[in-house]
Amino acid sequence: MHDEFVMGNEAIALGALAAGVNLVCGYPGTPSTEALETVAKRRGENVYVEWSVNEKVAMEIAGGAAYAGARALVTMKQMGLNVASDPLMCLEYIGVKGGLVVLVADDPGPISSQTEQDTRSFASFSKVPLLDPSSAAEAYAMVQEAFELSEKYGTPVFLRPTTRVSHGYASISVKDPEEYTVHPVEGFVKDSSRWVIFPRLSFANHRKIEERNELLQDVFSDNPLNRIEPEEALLSGLRRGVATGGFNYTYVMEARKKLGALRTLKVSTPFPFPEKLAVRFLDGLDEVLCVEELDPVIERELVYLCGKYGLKTKILGKMTGHMPRSGENSRDSVAAALAGFMNLPVPAEAPDTPPPLPVRPPVLCAGCPHRASFYAVKQAMKGRKTVFCGDIGCYTLGNAMPLDMVDTCLCMGAGLGIAQSLNHLEKDRSCFAFVGDSTFFASALPGVVNAVYNQAEFTLVVLDNSTTAMTGHQPHPGTGRTMMGEVVEKVSIENVLKGIGVTVVETVDPLDHRLAVETVRRTADLPGVKAIIFRSPCVALFRASARVTIDPDRCIGCKKCIREIGCPALSFRDGKAIADAAQCNGCTLCAQLCPAGAITGGESHE
Amino acid sequence: MNKNIILCGVGGQGTVLASRLISSAAMARSIPVLSAETIGMAQRGGSVFSHLRMGEGLCSPMIARGEADLILGFEPGEAVRLLPFLKPEGQVVVSSRAVMPVTAALSDTGYRAEDMLAYLSSRVDHLTVVDAEKALQEVGSPKVLNLILLGAAVRTGALGLEAEDLKDAVRRLIPEKFHELNFRALDYSA
Numbered sequence: 001m002h003d004e005f006v007m008g009n010e011a012i013a014l015g016a017l018a019a020g021v022n023l024v025c026g027y028p029g030t031p032s033t034e035a036l037e038t039v040a041k042r043r044g045e046n047v048y049v050e051w052s053v054n055e056k057v058a059m060e061i062a063g064g065a066a067y068a069g070a071r072a073l074v075t076m077k078q079m080g081l082n083v084a085s086d087p088l089m090c091l092e093y094i095g096v097k098g099g100l101v102v103l104v105a106d107d108p109g110p111i112s113s114q115t116e117q118d119t120r121s122f123a124s125f126s127k128v129p130l131l132d133p134s135s136a137a138e139a140y141a142m143v144q145e146a147f148e149l150s151e152k153y154g155t156p157v158f159l160r161p162t163t164r165v166s167h168g169y170a171s172i173s174v175k176d177p178e179e180y181t182v183h184p185v186e187g188f189v190k191d192s193s194r195w196v197i198f199p200r201l202s203f204a205n206h207r208k209i210e211e212r213n214e215l216l217q218d219v220f221s222d223n224p225l226n227r228i229e230p231e232e233a234l235l236s237g238l239r240r241g242v243a244t245g246g247f248n249y250t251y252v253m254e255a256r257k258k259l260g261a262l263r264t265l266k267v268s269t270p271f272p273f274p275e276k277l278a279v280r281f282l283d284g285l286d287e288v289l290c291v292e293e294l295d296p297v298i299e300r301e302l303v304y305l306c307g308k309y310g311l312k313t314k315i316l317g318k319m320t321g322h323m324p325r326s327g328e329n330s331r332d333s334v335a336a337a338l339a340g341f342m343n344l345p346v347p348a349e350a351p352d353t354p355p356p357l358p359v360r361p362p363v364l365c366a367g368c369p370h371r372a373s374f375y376a377v378k379q380a381m382k383g384r385k386t387v388f389c390g391d392i393g394c395y396t397l398g399n400a401m402p403l404d405m406v407d408t409c410l411c412m413g414a415g416l417g418i419a420q421s422l423n424h425l426e427k428d429r430s431c432f433a434f435v436g437d438s439t440f441f442a443s444a445l446p447g448v449v450n451a452v453y454n455q456a457e458f459t460l461v462v463l464d465n466s467t468t469a470m471t472g473h474q475p476h477p478g479t480g481r482t483m484m485g486e487v488v489e490k491v492s493i494e495n496v497l498k499g500i501g502v503t504v505v506e507t508v509d510p511l512d513h514r515l516a517v518e519t520v521r522r523t524a525d526l527p528g529v530k531a532i533i534f535r536s537p538c539v540a541l542f543r544a545s546a547r548v549t550i551d552p553d554r555c556i557g558c559k560k561c562i563r564e565i566g567c568p569a570l571s572f573r574d575g576k577a578i579a580d581a582a583q584c585n586g587c588t589l590c591a592q593l594c595p596a597g598a599i600t601g602g603e604s605h606e
Numbered sequence: 607m608n609k610n611i612i613l614c615g616v617g618g619q620g621t622v623l624a625s626r627l628i629s630s631a632a633m634a635r636s637i638p639v640l641s642a643e644t645i646g647m648a649q650r651g652g653s654v655f656s657h658l659r660m661g662e663g664l665c666s667p668m669i670a671r672g673e674a675d676l677i678l679g680f681e682p683g684e685a686v687r688l689l690p691f692l693k694p695e696g697q698v699v700v701s702s703r704a705v706m707p708v709t710a711a712l713s714d715t716g717y718r719a720e721d722m723l724a725y726l727s728s729r730v731d732h733l734t735v736v737d738a739e740k741a742l743q744e745v746g747s748p749k750v751l752n753l754i755l756l757g758a759a760v761r762t763g764a765l766g767l768e769a770e771d772l773k774d775a776v777r778r779l780i781p782e783k784f785h786e787l788n789f790r791a792l793d794y795s796a
């Protein structure tokens with residue numbers, strides 16, 4: 001063993017390696033991404049790792065490995081679980097031979113997601129047991145226990161950190177590689193009565209699943225992951241208790257330092273719920289406050305148990321208005337809620353009012369090629385009846401003023417469906433769907449096939465920056481690099497589109513503004529499905545050393561550069577535009593639109 | 607020694623690296639560290655923060671209001687935003703330079719560094735303002751604000767670490783070709 005300072009996601013990766021994981025796959029998504037990246041960095045040569053094309057494929061890859069008796073870890077964010085839900089729901093019915101751990105990182109807030117869905121609720125829906133870590137150290141231990149549980153009970157097991165666990169750092173004690181478990185892979189054994197899902201098999205297995213989960217309620221009641229703290233509080237005659245789990249446990253622990261003894265139920269397995277332990281916790285309590293984020297999972301279970309066992313304990317939480325229904329909790333919000341619950345004075349907010357603070361919506365980086373792509377389409381389609389359907393990725397930020405080029409954004413790949421739909425209904429509307437290169441492979445292909453087959457009319461704009469940028473630059477099929485370190489043939493977006501039957505496929509550098517605008521004008525009015533690929537690498541990957549300079553004598557102070565493109569490197573001071581050298585990447589978009597020719601330098605794109 | 611430190615700024619300013627350097631330096635002294643970082647969409651020019659806690663007996667990496675010994679502000683408005691986290695006797699080390707949000711460049715929102723710094727100096731007894739423009743020019747790189755601020759924080763004593771601890775952390779975490787520049791930034795003092 002040795003100590004390491006690791007992020008929660010890194011702890012999960014190291015725990016999986018310590019458990020002898022044989023295969024790791026997933027799709028990037030904040031806050032889950034670093035787990036797989038760490039496996040790729042730290043793996044032994046016998047561990048296979050890949051970024052799969054999307055979460056559904058990843059779940060199937062991991063499922064196949066588990067069929068062969070391998071230990072497999074599949075990683076995603078909560079939105080990705082929606083994509084992977086088809087194979088997962090069925091995998092639960094089929095069962096696994098090797099351990100299959102499904103890492104799903106939830107995002108209370110939400111900080112970087114479209115929804116505040118709760119994987120704990122998904123666990124009870126899918127019947128898949130779930131472990132909910134409160135810290136990096138616990139996540140490290142839990143991922144190893146999850147493999148054991150998965151194999152012992154023949155089921156996938158969720159490991160569900162939230163953002164603050166995934167992106168929190170702590171010094172934890174981890175195994176040396178020589179101490180890692182070696183998990184031999186038996187190999188796939190043909191048995192169609194086991195691996196082929198049919199209604200009869202599902203019926204039989206459904207009953208077994210329900211019996212197993214009832215058993216797991218007892219098993220988890222005795223598992224020290226779930227516990228009553230402090231144990232002596234059971235005898236102390238306290239009339240109030242708090243039930244919590246996951247990262248919120250750390251908030252409760254900190255608050256308890258000031259509030260004194262408070263009977264606490266820590267729920268690390270919200271599904272199946274540790275019923276016997278919870279009933280012991282409730283015994284003799286008048287009131288319980290449930291401290292959790294997202295869904296009132298623990299609260300519902302306790303309300304249910306009070307009904308089932310005829311207990312008089314009042315259960316307070318989200319459903320009673322004692323805790324917020326949405327958003328993230330904090331040290332302060334939990335401390336205040338607990339103080340109120342204990343009838344102690346709630347610390348008052350400082351009455352101080354600071355001067356108004358700037359709102360800082362995230363923006364496209366200075367020099368981001370997406371800005372140039374959006375601006376080219378905007379210029380080309382000026383005055384026309386249009387819709388610009390956006391998608392998930394950095395380019396969602398094209399919605400910000402002054403670009404204002406994202407009219408819709410729903411989920412990965414949805415822009416294609418929305419764009420073609422709107423054209424079916426409004427023939428005079430010129431419809432665009434913007435999709436990034438990684439998203440193109442992950443979830444745009446069925447939308448393109450659908451459009452070609454069903455005679456839709458819209459312009460597909462692929463924003464190809466040669467990486468998965470928003471999540472921190474992961475490779476994908478178009479990059480020609482794999483997580484095993486191989487350089488492979490790139491999957492060509494042009495060839496894919498042509499193969500599907502898109503006849504017009506134009507590729508252009510968006511930073512060549514004049515050519516980019518011309519290309520859009522020429523292409524958008526053609527009939528049917530046509531595609532424009534704006535290809536220019538992410539500035540955060542290939543930082544240019546060139547910067548633009550603005551000649552104050554030539555700048556006429558018209559602010560066009562600022563009003564048109566919203567580059568964070570540009571600002572206006574004393575009647576002149578200025579470029580911040582720390583941010584500028586020399587893309588020259590501003591120089592290309594300056595009417596006074598005041599901006600020079602940067603990298604040439606014409 | 608228990609210390610609660612908040613680093614705050616605008617995505618892209620290098621707060622995460624600064625936080626890692628402090629953590630690494632503390633751990634080299636066998637001080638337990640917990641921290642929490644902003645990773646994700648806000649890194650694209652949004653408000654970002656790191657909470658960093660050192661010492662024994664900690665449960666959560668998050669810092670409560672009125673609990674921070676030090677706020678390391680990479681941007682004056684962001685330091686004001688997180689000021690409620692400062693202890694009454696806490697230290698603030700802040701860059702003088704405002705990062706204008708794109709919204710402010712579009713139409714004057716009235717956001718000024720001077721107003722933020724004036725507010726800070728009216729509320730904070732132990733305030734160190736680093737003249738960022740001057741410092742970056744004298745160190746000779748627009749990219750090392752984080753190390754310049756760390757250097758200023760070390761000199762206040764609020765980190766409970768020495769410059770040499772942070773230099774060792776730089777040696778561990780940053781490629782060698784940048785060491786000399788980073789040391790210069792750490793040692794910079796107006």
